[in-house]
Amino acid sequence: MWRELIRELYPEAELADPAEEAAVAEIEKALALPLPFELASLLRECDGVYNEYGDAVVWTAERLVEDNLAIRGEPDYLELYAPFDEMIFFGDSDMGPQFAYVHTDYGPGIVVWDHETDRRRLVAVSLRDYLVRCLTQGNGWFR
Template sequence: MWRELIWEMYPEAVLADPVDEVTLAEVEKRLQLPLPVELASLLREVDGVANEYGDAVVWSARRLVEDNLGMRREPDYQELYAPFDEMIFFGDSDMGPQFAYVHTDYGPGIVVWDHESDRRRLVVVSLRDYLARCLIQGNSWFR
């Protein structure tokens, strides 16, 4: 489903091979958070999505773990920013913003995080909308 949807929206997308259930379980264990259902579903089909310019619209399972743990453990980040423990960062753009799942009162949502201001703003509530806006419209609407 995801592979076809992405190629329909953006034929130039670069899609990696899928991950297995063992890898997904390891990601959740290391992050100490459950993966959002739609993100886990996408990773079962493709382990990361990049646009034609190499921007990591959706990170690989390995990068999910490395970047999230790195951000949570970085002493400077702990001093400068609100905690990231309840967030799962999963994508970025060439302009600097990073995108993360957070839990809201009405379910999971996707926020854009600005590292300069530590602003976290809800931008979409589904991975499908996120992909459409990143791949079809570019990231300009996130600013």
């Protein structure tokens, strides 16, 4: 399902092989948060999605764990920013902002985080919505 959608939206996208089930399970274990079903489903089809410029629209399962733990444990970040414990970062833009799942009153939502201001703004209500915007509207759609 995800591969077909991505190929339809953006034929130039680079899609990795599926993530191993153990790698997907490790995300929840390492981050102590439930992995949104749609993200787990995508990772089981392709472990990472990249646009033609090499931007990681969706990170690999391994990077999800590594980068989220690094962000949460960075001493400078603990001083400068609001906590990241309820966020699962999963993608980025070449323009600097990163994208993360957060829990909202309506379920998981996707926010864009600006590291310069610590601003966190809801930009998509689903992974499908996020992919459509990323892959058809180009960089800067989240402004």
